[in-house]
Every structure is written in C-alpha cells, then in structure tokens.
Amino acid sequence: xxxFRRFESAIDQGIGxxxxxxxxxxxxxxFFLWFPNDTSxxxxxxxxxxxxxxxxxxxxxxxxxxxxxxxxxxxxxxFMGIGAYAAGLIARDGITFALLGVSISPESIxxxxxxxxxxxxxxxxxxxxxxxxxxxxxxxxxxFTIAFSELxxxxxxxxxxxxxxxxxxxxxxxxxxxDVDAARQVEYYLMFGxxxxxxxxxxxxxxxxxxxxxxxxxxxxxxxxxxxxxVVRYKILVFVFTSMIVGFAGAIFYxxxxxxxxxxxxxxxxxxxxxxxxxxxxxxxxxxGAAAGAFISRYLLEAMRQVVITLxxxxxxxxxSDAFVWEPGFWRxxxxxxxMVFTLRYMRNGLLYPIxxxxxxxxxxxxxxxxxxxxxxxxxxxxxADDE
Amino acid sequence: xxxEDTLFILWLMxxxxxxxxxxxxxxxxxxxxxxxxxQIPATTLKIAGxxxxxxxxxxxxxIFYFEPTLIRRTSLTLGVVLTVFLTSQVLVRVIxxxxxxxxxxxxxxxxxxxxxxxxxxxxxxxxxxDDQNALTAAALGGFAVGPLIFGxxxxxxxxxxxxxxxxxxxxxxxxxxxxxxIQNPTNPCVALPxxxxxxxxxxxxxxVIGCIYSLMAVGLTLIYSxxxxxxxxxxxxxxxxxxxxxxxxxxxSYHLSELTGADISVNPIWGxxxxxxxxxxxxxxxxxxxxxxxxxxxxxxxxEYAILITFGFGFFLExxxxxxAGPFPQKTDRFIQIRRFTxxxxxxxxxxxxxxxHIIGDRAFAMVVGIVLIFALLYFLQRSWTxxxxxxxxxxxQAAAVTGINPTNMNTLSFAMGSMLAAMSGAALxxxxxxxxxxxAEMVGRSYVIVVLGGLGSVPGALAGGIIVGIVEALGAGxxxxxxxxxxxxxxxxxVIFALVLLLKxxxxxxxxxH
Numbered sequence: 001x002x003x004f005r006r007f008e009s010a011i012d013q014g015i016g017x018x019x020x021x022x023x024x025x026x027x028x029x030x031f032f033l034w035f036p037n038d039t040s041x042x043x044x045x046x047x048x049x050x051x052x053x054x055x056x057x058x059x060x061x062x063x064x065x066x067x068x069x070x071x072x073x074x075x076x077x078x079f080m081g082i083g084a085y086a087a088g089l090i091a092r093d094g095i096t097f098a099l100l101g102v103s104i105s106p107e108s109i110x111x112x113x114x115x116x117x118x119x120x121x122x123x124x125x126x127x128x129x130x131x132x133x134x135x136x137x138x139x140x141x142x143x144f145t146i147a148f149s150e151l152x153x154x155x156x157x158x159x160x161x162x163x164x165x166x167x168x169x170x171x172x173x174x175x176x177x178x179d180v181d182a183a184r185q186v187e188y189y190l191m192f193g194x195x196x197x198x199x200x201x202x203x204x205x206x207x208x209x210x211x212x213x214x215x216x217x218x219x220x221x222x223x224x225x226x227x228x229x230x231v232v233r234y235k236i237l238v239f240v241f242t243s244m245i246v247g248f249a250g251a252i253f254y255x256x257x258x259x260x261x262x263x264x265x266x267x268x269x270x271x272x273x274x275x276x277x278x279x280x281x282x283x284x285x286x287x288x289g290a291a292a293g294a295f296i297s298r299y300l301l302e303a304m305r306q307v308v309i310t311l312x313x314x315x316x317x318x319x320x321s322d323a324f325v326w327e328p329g330f331w332r333x334x335x336x337x338x339x340m341v342f343t344l345r346y347m348r349n350g351l352l353y354p355i356x357x358x359x360x361x362x363x364x365x366x367x368x369x370x371x372x373x374x375x376x377x378x379x380x381x382x383x384x385a386d387d388e
Numbered sequence: 389x390x391x392e393d394t395l396f397i398l399w400l401m402x403x404x405x406x407x408x409x410x411x412x413x414x415x416x417x418x419x420x421x422x423x424x425x426x427q428i429p430a431t432t433l434k435i436a437g438x439x440x441x442x443x444x445x446x447x448x449x450x451i452f453y454f455e456p457t458l459i460r461r462t463s464l465t466l467g468v469v470l471t472v473f474l475t476s477q478v479l480v481r482v483i484x485x486x487x488x489x490x491x492x493x494x495x496x497x498x499x500x501x502x503x504x505x506x507x508x509x510x511x512x513x514x515x516x517x518d519d520q521n522a523l524t525a526a527a528l529g530g531f532a533v534g535p536l537i538f539g540x541x542x543x544x545x546x547x548x549x550x551x552x553x554x555x556x557x558x559x560x561x562x563x564x565x566x567x568x569x570i571q572n573p574t575n576p577c578v579a580l581p582x583x584x585x586x587x588x589x590x591x592x593x594x595x596v597i598g599c600i601y602s603l604m605a606v607g608l609t610l611i612y613s614x615x616x617x618x619x620x621x622x623x624x625x626x627x628x629x630x631x632x633x634x635x636x637x638x639x640x641s642y643h644l645s646e647l648t649g650a651d652i653s654v655n656p657i658w659g660x661x662x663x664x665x666x667x668x669x670x671x672x673x674x675x676x677x678x679x680x681x682x683x684x685x686x687x688x689x690x691x692e693y694a695i696l697i698t699f700g701f702g703f704f705l706e707x708x709x710x711x712x713a714g715p716f717p718q719k720t721d722r723f724i725q726i727r728r729f730t731x732x733x734x735x736x737x738x739x740x741x742x743x744x745x746h747i748i749g750d751r752a753f754a755m756v757v758g759i760v761l762i763f764a765l766l767y768f769l770q771r772s773w774t775x776x777x778x779x780x781x782x783x784x785x786q787a788a789a790v791t792g793i794n795p796t797n798m799n800t801l802s803f804a805m806g807s808m809l810a811a812m813s814g815a816a817l818x819x820x821x822x823x824x825x826x827x828x829a830e831m832v833g834r835s836y837v838i839v840v841l842g843g844l845g846s847v848p849g850a851l852a853g854g855i856i857v858g859i860v861e862a863l864g865a866g867x868x869x870x871x872x873x874x875x876x877x878x879x880x881x882x883x884v885i886f887a888l889v890l891l892l893k894x895x896x897x898x899x900x901x902x903h
Contacts, residue, residue, distance in 0.1 A: 142620075144886075150833055154883075330711035337703040
C-alpha cells in the first residue's frame with residue numbers, strides 16, 4: 001500500500017494520471033496491432049480475439065443505450081440480427097419495389113453494399129421501435145424489447161424458406177482471401193479497426209451535448225423534459241444510433257469475418273444476457289469499461305475451457321500425471337453469473353471502475369470536494385439550517 | 389355434404405336474419421309490465437334480440453324474452469362469438485377466394501389503426517374530453533371499421549367505456565376469422581362439419597393449459613404488487629422447481645424400492661411441496677441479500693438494479709442447472725392414469741373424454757393443481773393476517789408500516805412466495821413437458837404476457853390473462869394453415885398480443901395505473 005501511495009504521488013508530480021492513462025491506451029492499441037504478427041500465436045487465439053472485439057462493440061453500444069441513456073433494451077442482439085439478416089437476404093435475393101418499378105438484382109450489390117443496406121435496415125427498425133417505446137419505462141421497456149427480439153428470432157427460425165431456419169443464413173463473404181493465415185490476419189485488423197471506430201463514435205456521442213441530455217434523461221425524464229431537453233428526439237436518436245452500430249458490426253462479423261453464417265440461436269435471450277453480463281462486469285456507465293469487460297470476459301471464458309493446474313515439487317496425481325486437468329464446461333458460465341450478481345450488488349460501476357477513475361483522476365476531485373466540505377465549519381450548521 | 393351445405397346457407401341467409409328481425413321487434417316488449425326500477429335499456433334489448441335471434445334463432449329470442457335477467461355481458465359475448473362463426477361460414481361460401489380482403493386486413497387495417505391511434509387521442513385532448521380509453525378504442529376501431537372510426541369518434545367524442553372496446557375487438561376478430569375462412573376454406577377451423585368440434589377442442593386445450601400458465605404468472609404479479617419489481621429470474625425458478633421435483637422423485641423412488649424391495653415409483657405430486665419448500669428458501673435468501681438493500685436506499689437507480697440483479701440470478705441458475713443436470717431432456721412419471729369404462733372392456737388411457745372432446749389427464753390434473761393453488765393463495769391474501777398485511781404493503785408501504793406491519797419481512801415473503809409459485813408450476817408441469825434447462829425462457833415470456841395482459845399486480849387478472857393466452861395459443865397454433873409453422877409460431881401469437889397491450893393499454897385489463 002505504501003509503495004502504491006509513493007507510486008501514486010510520483011505519477012501525480014510527474015506526467016499526471018490522465019496522460020499516463022492515454023499512454024496505457026496507446027500501449028494497449030499497439031499491443032493489439034502487434035499481436036497477429038506474433039508467429040507463436042495460433043489462428044484459434046486470433047479467432048477468439050476477433051469474437052472478443054465483436055462482443056466489445058456489442059457491449060459498449062449497449063452501455064451507451066442502457067448505462068448512459070438509461071434505456072434498458074433487451075433487443076440489442078435482435079438489431080444485430082436485423083443488420084446481418086437484411087444484408088444476407090439482399091445479397092442473395094436482391095430487392096424489388098413493385099410500386100416504384102425499381103428492382104435491384106443481387107449481382108449488382110457488392111458485399112459492402114449489402115452491409116450498408118443491412119445497417120440502414122437496422123436503423124429503420126430502431127427508429128420504429130424507439131418511437132413505439134416512448135411511452136414505456138424501465139421494466140415495461142425491458143419486457144417489450146424481450147417480446148420484440150423473441151418475435152424476431154421465432155420468425156427467423158420458422159420462415160426457413162427465406163432465412164434458412166436453424167441452419168442459418170450465409171452472408172456474402174466480405175474478404176476473399178484464399179490463404180487461411182493471411183485471411184485471419186486481415187479479419188483481425190478489420191474487426192479491431194471496427195472496434196476502434198465504433199468506440200470513437202460512441203465516445204463522440206457520449207461526450208457531446210447529446211451525451212449530457214441522455215444522462216439527464218436517465219436521471220429524471222420529466223425533469224429533463226421540463227428543462228428543455230427534447231426527450232422524444234434523443235430517445236429515438238439513441239435507439240437509431242446504437243442499432244445502426246450493432247447492425248453494421250453484425251453484418252460485417254457474419255460476412256465470413258468472424259463467423260460464416262448467422263443462426264437464430266445467436267438471437268436468443270441467453271446470448272443477450274451474456275452481453276449484459278459483460279457490460280455489467282466491465283462497467284455499465286463507462287463505454288471503454290464495457291468494451292474491456294466484454295473482451296476480457298470473452299477471453300477468460302475461452303481460456304477456462306480447460307484449466308490445467310501444474311503441481312509443484314514433483315508431486316503427481318493419483319494417475320501419475322503432474323497436473324490436474326479440469327474442464328469446467330457450463331460451470332464457468334455459472335461462476336460468471338455469480339461474479340455478475342456480486343458486481344451489481346457491491347461494485348455497481350463494474351470491476352474496472354476503480355482503475356478507470358484512478359486514471360481519469362476523478363477520485364482526487366471527489367476526495368477534495370468531500371474534504372473541503374468536511375473542513376468547512378459552517379457546513380454542518382448550514383445543513384441543520386436547511387433541515388429546519 | 390352438398391345438402392348439408394345448402395341447408396346451412398339457407399338457414400343463415402334466411403332464418404338467421406329473420407329471427408334477428410323478430411328478436412329486434414319482440415324483445416323491447418319485455419319492458420312492458422315491468423316495474424320502474426326493473427326497466428332494461430332499450431338498446432340492450434335490441435342488441436340482445438339481434439344477437440340472440442341470429443345465433444340461436446327462436447331459442448335465443450325465447451330465452452331472452454322469458455328470462456330477461458340472462459341478458460348479461462357473458463351471454464351476449466357468447467352470442468357474438470357464435471355469430472362471428474356463422475357469418476364467416478357464409479362468407480366462405482359466397483365470396484370469391486381471391487377477394488382482396490387479405491390486402492385490406494394486412495395493409496389497410498393496421499394503417500387506419502395507426503392513423504386513428506395517432507389523431508383521435510390528440511383530438512380528445514384538444515377538446516378536453518375524457519381520453520382515458522380513447523387510444524385503445526381508436527386503434528381497435530381503426531382496425532375494425534377503417535375510416536369510419538373517424539366518423540364515429542371525431543364529431544361527438546363520445547365517452548369510451550368497455551363495451552366500445554369489446555365491440556371493436558370482436559369486429560376485428562371477426563374480420564381476421566373471415567379472412568381466414570375466405571383464404572383457406574379447407575382449414576380444420578373453418579371446414580364443416582368438424583370445425584365446431586375442432587374449435588371447442590382447441591379452446592378446451594387452451595383453457596386447461598392457461599390455468600397452469602396462470603399459476604406461474606400469479607407469482608410474478610405477487611412480487612410486483614408488493615415490491616414493484618419484475619422478477620427476471622422467474623422462468624429459471626420455474627425450471628429449477630421442475631428439476632428439484634425430478635431429483636427428489638428419482639431419489640425417493642430409488643431409496644423406497646431399496647428399503648421395501650418392491651418396485652415403487654413415487655407419484656410426482658409429492659415433488660410439488662418439496663420443490664416449493666426449497667425454492668421458497670432460495671427466494672427468501674436471495675431477497676434478503678440482494679433486494680433488501682434496494683429498499684433501504686443503499687442502491688441508486690432502483691428499477692434498473694432490480695431488473696439486472698434478478699436477471700443475473702436467473703443467469704446463474706440457468707447455467708448452474710446446465711452444469712449439474714446437463715442439456716438432456718428429462719421427464720417424470722404421470723400423475724394419473726384413467727380407467728375408461730366401455731361396454732366390452734375397461735380401457736386404461738391417459739385422457740378424459742367428454743363426447744368428442746378429449747383432455748389429457750395429466751394436463752387436467754395440473755390444471756386442478758393450478759386452480760386449487762390460486763384459490764388457496766387468494767384465500768390466504770384475503771383472510772389471513774399475513775395476507776392482509778401483504779396487500780396493505782402493496783397498497784401503501786408507509787401506512788402499512790405505521791400500523792405495525794414490517795415491510796421488510798413482507799418484501800421477503802412476497803418474493804419467496806412468488807418464487808415458490810413458479811417452482812410449484814414447474815413441478816406440476818415436469819410430468820407433461822420435456823424438461824431442459826432452458827425451458828424457463830419460453831415459459832417466462834408467456835407469464836410476462838399474462839401479467840401485462842391482466843394488469844401487473846392483479847391476481848384475478850393473472851388468472852384471466854392465463855386463460856386468454858392459453859386459448860390464443862391453442863387457436864393460433866391449431867388454425868394456422870401450415871401446421872408445422874403454426875406450432876413454431878405458438879409463442880409468437882401471445883407475443884403479438886403482448887406488444888399490442890403494452891402499446892395500447894399498458895395497465896392491462898385489471899391493472900392499477902402505471903407508477
């Protein structure tokens with residue numbers, strides 16, 4: 001502890017915590033940029049990283065929606081699915097507007113074009129759902145979005161003539177690279193770049209005046225509305241924005257980048273609950289916290305598929321090997337659930353919150369404010385006067 | 389078949405309207421010779437005459453004429469249902485199958501509903517009229533009568549009561565059924581002579597399963613009414629209840645067989661109290677540790693915390709069960725087997741038969757369990773001191789605390805009891821369904837539909853909602869033109885109702901105002 005205090009004061013007098021934080025972020029980005037060049041890493045690890053990036057996008061955009069804007073949507077996975085399914089269907093069947101006499105053949109759409117159309121579709125549905133949700137709050141909103149995403153999943157599962165049912169739907173491959181190793185490399189950079197871009201976009205919204213309006217809405221919708229925040233506009237806006245982001249990410253991820261087909265199982269509430277758990281563990285009110293929480297949890301869940309404990313001092317197990325091998329299976333998810341519940345109860349801002357606040361220096365400001373108030377002799381008297 | 393059809397049309401085209409006219413003319417005569425206070429409104433009598441005459445002919449008119457006390461909402465609703473059925477039978481035979489009614493229903497109906505739902509409540513507010521039910525009535529009416537709704541509701545802005553909404557709802561339902569009949573005349577729900585039996589059979593199935601659904605929904609509604617918390621772990625508690633029952637029965641049967649040397653299998657009914665007891669304690673502990681701080685002001689943003697913490701609890705339960713029990717379907721023995729007496733032999737079957745209607749014995753048994761438990765709960769809530777204290781807490785926490793009720797204990801009790809009811813319905817259903825760890829997800833979706841439909845916080849509402857959802861699912865799945873799709877969309881029918889209720893009338897049928 002003493003060492004840590006000394007280190008802390010040294011940092012404060014030196015480059016300052018905020019700058020150190022930026023330095024750490026730069027180092028982390030550099031690590032991720034260097035990582036696929038490490039020849040000792042298998043393609044499997046890269047695949048885990050790719051899905052980690054994808055879930056980081058999902059979690060951080062959910063954090064904007066739920067943590068910052070206070071809209072408890074369980075339909076996030078469904079919006080992702082809308083993006084992916086719309087892109088896949090457009091690329092396979094094309095589209096005909098009978099009334100306008102316009103017809104777009106599947107050949108005339110590139111893979112990227114279909115992804116853009118998927119994104120627009122997700123945004124359009126987000127617009128409608130956001131408008132419908134204006135009247136609903138908290139639990140009712142959560143229930144409605146659960147119903148919406150279940151309906152969507154059942155439709156995708158049942159209309160197998162169009163969507164392939166439980167076999168899933170293949171999207172048009174975005175990258176066509178024959179060599180597996182090279183392809184994995186490109187997919188890795190693509191997904192990482194997407195994560196960075198999405199985080200920047202999310203931060204841009206969260207730090208703009210819109211972010212302030214969203215926070216005000218979260219705290220008290222009526223008060224915000226009375227103070228002149230256009231609640232209707234920003235509620236719809238945040239729905240459209242986040243659903244476009246996840247629709248875009250989903251369409252890219254399933255275009256043979258992270259996964260070769262989208263299946264309805266991916267849209268189950270259980271999958272959605274994983275995203276919520278990642279965001280909660282990482283910190284719901286911090287976008288980077290949610291993203292890091294998702295990535296780390298994803299990595300740990302993969303790494304814990306097989307736990308090997310090597311015994312020290314040449315000890316052996318009863319069957320003569322020198323290590324315990326434990327395959328936790330579903331127990332790791334159960335453990336994950338315990339972590340989630342206790343995080344919510346005892347560290348509601350997430351496990352990464354202390355680290356983030358330390359770097360941002362916010363806790364110094366808080367401490368100073370508190371100590372100034374405590375040292376203020378008149379403070380206690382003033383509170384008493386207020387009470388009377 | 390040909391003769392039957394012709395007769396049927398003759399009856400409908402000639403006799404139905406004829407008797408309806410007779411009813412219309414005759415029934416207002418009921419008021420003559422009745423005292424000042426016993427007078428029945430003339431409109432009610434005319435409607436009763438029309439419906440009774442059309443649906444049941446001379447019998448209907450006669451019953452209503454000689455026993456006017458029977459003119460109640462229930463009998464009129466039954467009449468409307470019959471009328472809907474009969475008139476669509478005419479439509480099947482008269483209208484060309486290519487009539488673009490599908491287009492009307494799929495495009496124009498929702499379009500007018502949306503337009504009416506947007507403009508009419510605003511108009512009501514502009515004129516400062518009572519707009520309490522205007523949105524619901526406008527949307528239903530827009531769907532049912534299209535642009536006419538503006539004519540009905542714009543000029544005079546009438547006060548909307550429940551009858552308006554029932555009428556529009558029935559008209560809309562009639563249109564859907566008619567469309568159905570026209571597009572798909574060979575459908576088992578439309579084609580005579582089986583349609584009546586088939587529909588009754590489906591409705592009976594729906595009622596039976598609906599009572600079981602209610603039991604689970606009642607738990608949810610109990611928790612909500614006292615704590616204001618929607619438990620997102622409810623489905624998993626239901627699932628866990630089934631598993632506790634399963635393991636208890638397995639072990640009990642094994643050990644009893646060991647002890648006595650005979651092959652004993654314990655009846656699944658004993659699993660219900662065991663599951664109830666264990667889950668009651670689980671619920672109580674969870675409430676004490678995680679929900680109690682919420683009521684003590686230790687947590688900011690309570691409603692979000694409540695959603696997430698119960699959700700996390702469910703997540704934990706689901707994966708723990710997956711780890712312990714594995715993803716394999718399990719099932720226990722049957723509750724009962726029925727001895728059916730026939731002329732030549734005694735047959736053992738698994739269903740009750742009432743004429744052509746069959747009801748699976750285990751489902752009937754589970755329904756009885758469900759109804760008994762719901763009424764036991766109602767009795768407990770109405771008559772016992774603790775039950776009254778629970779209700780008092782749900783109405784006003786501060787006032788209850790002043791009168792010496794400990795709200796903290798009531799919170800714990802409500803959550804534990806609600807969870808217990810979920811577990812009991814799980815234990816009652818494991819002999820019927822294949823039990824897998826994710827069985828709760830489907831069921832809990834249904835109970836959200838039920839509680840929102842019945843009104844969050846209302847126990848009778850949950851019972852009514854359960855039966856409605858059961859019937860809708862059974863009819864929807866049974867009448868879908870493509871049977872395999874119909875079964876797959878079973879949940880979806882209820883979810884559509886759910887979305888509509890949330891949007892049009894979030895307080896549900898019996899609910900209090902939304903907080």
